[in-house]
Amino acid sequence: MAYMHIGKDFVPPDVPGKVTGRIKYAEDYTRDGMVYSRLLTSPIPHARVLDIDASEALAMDGVFGILTADDVYPDGEPQSTGLKILTNEPTLVGEPILALAAIDEKTAETAISRINVTFERLPFVLDPLDSLAEGGPNGYPGDNNTFVFRQGFATEKWTEDQVASFRAGNEPTAEAQQTWSLGDLEAGFAASEFVYETTFTTAGYPHHSMEPRSAMAYWEDGKLYLHGTSQSLTALADGMAPIIGVPKEDIVFINAATGGGFGQRARAGSIPSMAIPAKLSQKINRPVMMRITREEEFTIGGARQGFQGWVKVGFKPDGVMSACDIYIISDNGGKGGGGDASSAADCIDVLYQPDALRFRGTSIVSNTGHRGAQRGPGQNQIAPIIAPIMDKAADALGISRLEIRKINAPRNGDVAGPRQTPFTSAYVPESLDMATQQFDWEGRQSRRRQRNGSKVIGLGLGQGYHNAGRSGMDGIVTMGTDGRLKIHNGVGNLGTYSYASTSRAAAEVLKMPWESCDILNVRTDNHLPITSPQDGSNSIFTNTRTMFGAATDMLNKMKEIAATDLGGDPADYDVSNERVHQIADTSVGYSYAEVAQRALELGGKFTGEAELPEELAEWTQISVSRLAGSAFMGVYHDPRHEGNPPGFTVTCCEIELDLETGKYDILDMVTIADSGTIVHPQGMKNQLVGGAVWGIGLSGYERHLYDPQNGLPASTGYWQSKVPTYLDTPVKIGTGWVDLPDPENPVGARGIGEPSMGAVSAALTAAITDALDGHHFAAAPITADMILNHLAGTEENAVPLAQNNFRG
């Protein structure tokens, strides 16, 4: 389909501000009378605050007040997992206990040093299996080690023998907290020609967004103005208002740009620290800036769940995956985690379509960084574990590595997951073909395991998946008498440019030149509609639907006004060149400026004062009510879609691994996406190469390290939990996409942010395994130490399946 905007590159309006440094992040703002907040954080991994004596600090000149958990939770802290604003029972080192405001940060820090906090030390644990073992320490409140949905904190124990057997590489025998299954597992394994079974680990690691989550807040005329950092504007503010305790109509969230999100800045619950300056400002009646350091960002910035797992996979002689049985212990960290484990199993079902699958999972505490959504939670951890197993099956069955993936690939009409949800569309075989052709996969097979001195070549092929679309959100567009289209967009600006590319769907409907469009975002008092949080790769799918719908509502109103005034039926009209006109005689019509003027004269439904969609969210209703009567308006509530809109990726890579150092260079890499119609090619390419870097980090570098004696984090910086650099990534990454439209989206688009990582991690791990003659570490990351230990034939000196600690 020929589009005016969709599928074409453009310069998102914030890019010049990014290259000149003019765009402002939360910490770049100041306010007259602004004072500074510093945090007193827990020095121990699990404790109870018995007493806080701040008398000396509060008596200091330049100190304005403190905020404690008792202030923010007057009825007691919520008895649930999840980060709290402040707490009296920290469950990880660095968790905020109180905040203090002073004239400057030096004074604040000095004052904090004069506060006496009496802690009661409580047991802590760094490895979930240590807690799971009978008699092991429990790291959650109330001497618990897990959290059960709708039941609360609880205790889960295995016998010491059960834990030891699991660590020794055997299938866990204890009953799991959660389970779901599909098909006849026993029959699946009975029909298998090749069966592979292994335990595995994947590491937790921090998000490490470049911008620490600093925030500044002040109150003015009863309204809260909060400068913060988030992946979303309205979704964040909508959730933050009740956390702070302010009516939704009285919070203005200001966030022109966010220095990286990756999951932990999508929802208010994952970034409650922004409530600290808001509440402190309210208490002391001054603007409060709370700067967050890199170390603090590590602690409260969230981390990926680590896995301690066991998996058994069976394949029929023809290469079909006939059965997959997977059991995962998820590391919940100190504040609870997410549903990564179940998502991992779901991902296997999506990508390989086994005849039968059983998932079992249990989530257990460790007193380490809090866990939550991180780019492809679950899907991406499992990708590097399964890819080498696919290769082993291919080799054992005499099928090519490409062919076994095509045999099992999801296709249009397939279903997957515990609810057997159908895909809205799926073009994985096409993606496999495109990737392998662009990479010359077949041509390179002769290079596999070629030696050049101490170096050896490895080839890897990987696949990634994440659900990539939601619905049920709202859209607003307005037009003034200047005829310009104003697109009110609540999507945050974290670097995907989705706030701009989804706005292009509105311009497309009205055939509006991009130069005549203004995107209203940056601050929520720009009268923004509710959007879904910009997480889960959903923005393009979800918000092109709402933008398209709102613009279509405006289009229909334009035609109705023109037909009423100028004769004929609305169906007799179309739009072009910023005019609504008769199809038969284009000279009969209104310019957009004229039709906007007529809308203002007519009022009612044309200006948002009547006949609004009944299902509009409360947040959208507030925005529409404030705009009503001031501009020509299109408003839309998006109904629910059918099916699972998937994002798929395929990656091929070639590495050269040095057997003397355990290090490798990625010589070449190609990633191809199946994510429907491409809305913004440059933005799409950025998501693919960015995801590639994340995949390289997952496979080779990133991990949590904690001091086992005291529970102190040892990987708070960019170096210890190493984020890949220019030199760890390929000189050039090839990208492409199949670009076939999805029927559940008006412009055919689906998301891609998360699967772009999984395919790369899968391919890179497969390539490392290939270079090492098929040695399967069943781990992520695979570090140089691990490779060298393997090559030297030495035993790993780490406890098997250890979490939050070195392996090597």
Add this chain to the structure above:
Amino acid sequence: MNSKVTRRRFIKGVVASGAAATTTGMWYAANGQDRPSGAVERLIRINVNGQMRSVDVAPQETLASTLRYKLGLTGTKLGCNRGECGACTVLVDDVATYACSVLTHSMKNARIETVEGLESPNGDLHPVQQAFVEELSPQCGYCTPGQVMSAVALLRANSNPTREEARHAMSGNICRCGSYDSYLNGVMRAVQLG
């Protein structure tokens, strides 16, 4: 490469001074209106973006702190404040330098350039900035000013680098979004734009 100032020499200097000992230390220095007794603070003049600026600088104050909190040049970002990420990269006598890891007092005879000083007087973007726009090099943008400054430093030292040379020259700048490929595209386009 400037013979007087190298990245390694800067790091060694900072280690010797202890300036980068803690992340929060410089914030207190930058914002401390209550000066510690006995400390020597004084008004100094530094050359920033071609202008001599008078600024009251604490003894332990880093350049990043001075630029951001005294001179309002917030384009210089603080990602780690301990010499790991490169978001605070500025040019000191044409050399890419971590502003979080150098003391302002050592800058008195230096020529400092920040991202705010790159545009021409008529508002035209520097070729590196223009190239980064055209290649959509930034994602979240937080590391971008530092990436821009490292690329400018590279192209002043080597106006026609290979992609591999550019990769090494830029390697002191982390991008958590992983936009390295797009930044390198931007550097190579900047070579063409001159």
